[in-house]
Amino acid sequence: MRHCLLVVSLFGVLASIGPAIGGESGSAIFRGMRASDRAATIAGVPQTGLRCSGCHGRDASGAVAGSAVIPPVDGRTLREPAPTRPAYDPALFARALRDGLRSDGRPLALAMPRYGLEEAQIDALWLFLSQLEADERRGVEAGRVRFAVAAQPGNREEAEALRLSLERAWRALGSPDVNGRRAEFVSILADPASRAFDDVFAVLGSEPGTAFGTGLLDALVAQGIPVVGPAHLPSRDRERLPDVVWLTPGESALADFISRNAGTLRDAGDRVERHATSARDLAAILALPEADLAGTSLIVSIFAVKTPSDLERLAEAPAETLLVRPAPPFASRDELADLLASLVRDGLAESGRDLTRTRFLEAVDRSTVGIRGRSAGGGDGPMSSDDVDLIRLRPARR
Template identity: 30%
Template sequence: MSLLAALAGAAFALAAGTGSVAGGEQIYRQGISPRATPLQAAVGGGTVSAALLPCMNCHGADGRGRSEGGLRPADITPGALGRPLRDERRSRPAYDASRLRRAVTMGLDAAGAALDPAMPRYALSQADADDLLAFLAALDSRASAGVDEGRIRIALLGADAVAAPQEEIYGRRVELLRERRDDVALVIDVGADGAASLRAAAADAIPTIVFEAGAAAPGAAALVVTADPARRAQALRQWAERHAALIPQPGCADPGIAAASALALDAALAASCDVRTLPAAPARNLRLYLAAPPDPALRAAVARALLQRLRQSLGALGREVSRESLFEDLQRWRGVSLAGLPALDWTRGRRYGLDAVWVSRLDETRTRLLAEPGWVELAQ
């Protein structure tokens, strides 16, 4: 950013500094007022809930705009808004807080000209408008968080022994942090349960990859390596039905276990009981349905593979990488195999990568799990 643009952005930030950044983020990302007041948006001659048309849908998490459906939404970062615009189509002066408030609520640019009709006009209270402007004033610093001249900071959890790639990317080295912080571009959690990281991603909107979702669901800022827990549970139930197998109650205190010829357990059930103490009969047909082999070395290998694959993404994205552009790239990973796992696919509408579940059988001595049949594709 030029010095002039930086000074203009700073002046805009000072003018818009009376609101709550957190409240403005809620309005920007969700179209919901922090005051629980319904927000309305006028577009195309009608009025709808602002929750259906939040700002982020078109302008992106970083405010830089994303082409979609033939439209190119404006760059609304402080550096862009805080400097005059003059091109072959139109010109306008720099925005200040009052002009930006008018643009959001009335659909008029800094020169008083009508904005594109596709831009909704939001009915905001004074307090909600102050919050939104406070958030917009902070967009430049938030978008570039984790990226500076010499470093790209990534938080890596659950794999302390994994080192950062040594090769620089456009003059930047990857710096791994072992804790989640606000100043990282990406969080990777390859621990056995990534639920806490998913909940944090929902709160702070930092792009996050977890190996296993646990009891949490990925939100708009998170991706999961392993398969959807609901689909894994469905696969277990289908196997149990085909083999007349019992799915025991948590704790494995189910009186029907002794008479059951087959048992089907998922990771949570297996963790709630000691299968070695079960009656002898089920041992010859006991199946565990897991997200992946229960092997910390595998999760560390996945972390290394993720970092190497990220190097390719960062190289392709160029020098002007941001959280937003990195997460956009992650959602285009197709057929990517990490450390011998089945190929994963992520898209904007698909948050779980794998379409396979790890199935193992307890051997007759009950001392080890056998990879039989191993990876099993889930039905679509």
């Protein structure tokens, strides 16, 4: 079991969660990266978290949900007349979102929320939907598909080393032509504002040990670029960044681990033990009077910690406190590259010849790659104590 005293760097991780990106892209609005900001209502009742992509699909291709049909809303479909309605233009699109009227003026079903979006946001959405088809195939050509490692000024060499390791891992898989395409790996110095990633299908990985800044992740995901494989970040980021495939287990696996192992995690004795596997558990514990906490053991999942001040208050609590978080599922750069290469191969194979970012993301999300007895691809596989880092915030007083 790895015991790490990483409190300082952990504070760093939490403190680096800055505000989300500045200018909003249509992609970020459509995929609800800041869903709580959106003024959506259903039958006049304010709603939060209603991302367009949640109903219409990440690629706006629509869905059938029980008896309800959710129509496709990609730009090409909207601009074409359909048997049930005339074509949309930007003004009719804006009216549909704000007033809930179809292009022929009839009201849309209540299930389609009404959105109090600003004009610039609606313009950005329309532009995004118009370019969506091309966007979905960025970096894809007849005979190749391009993946990038994102370098930052501080980790250029490591990014290049990861790229070389990816090439090695790809060769080890026999350099497959998957559905007629070979994979190409480039490393790009990430100036998120630049258009450097325009010809990239997806971004792979982050280097073990280097901080993959949330600012960079935000910028990539806001541009609609899938990211596969950054190291662990708190769950807040997982919810906020829907197009990121994490390679560490999720909340339920960690909660399960804690409930199975709590007895052996604490320092012993007949101390009262409390677990927090959710933010609500943690809030309840932090609300207890000091006297109730003294002499107890707190075992807290990293997923329960939502803000830096939660962590500060935990560190000050008069209890033995253990923070449990998933360890990265790789021990070395080569191991990470091997995992990423097989995720890429399987994801491409499952997406078929008609490759799109959405199909690829869905395929990678589903795939599980055995690594040290654990599933990857954001899975919730079984965990052993090798799979977690334990951070002792405050040792037991004896």
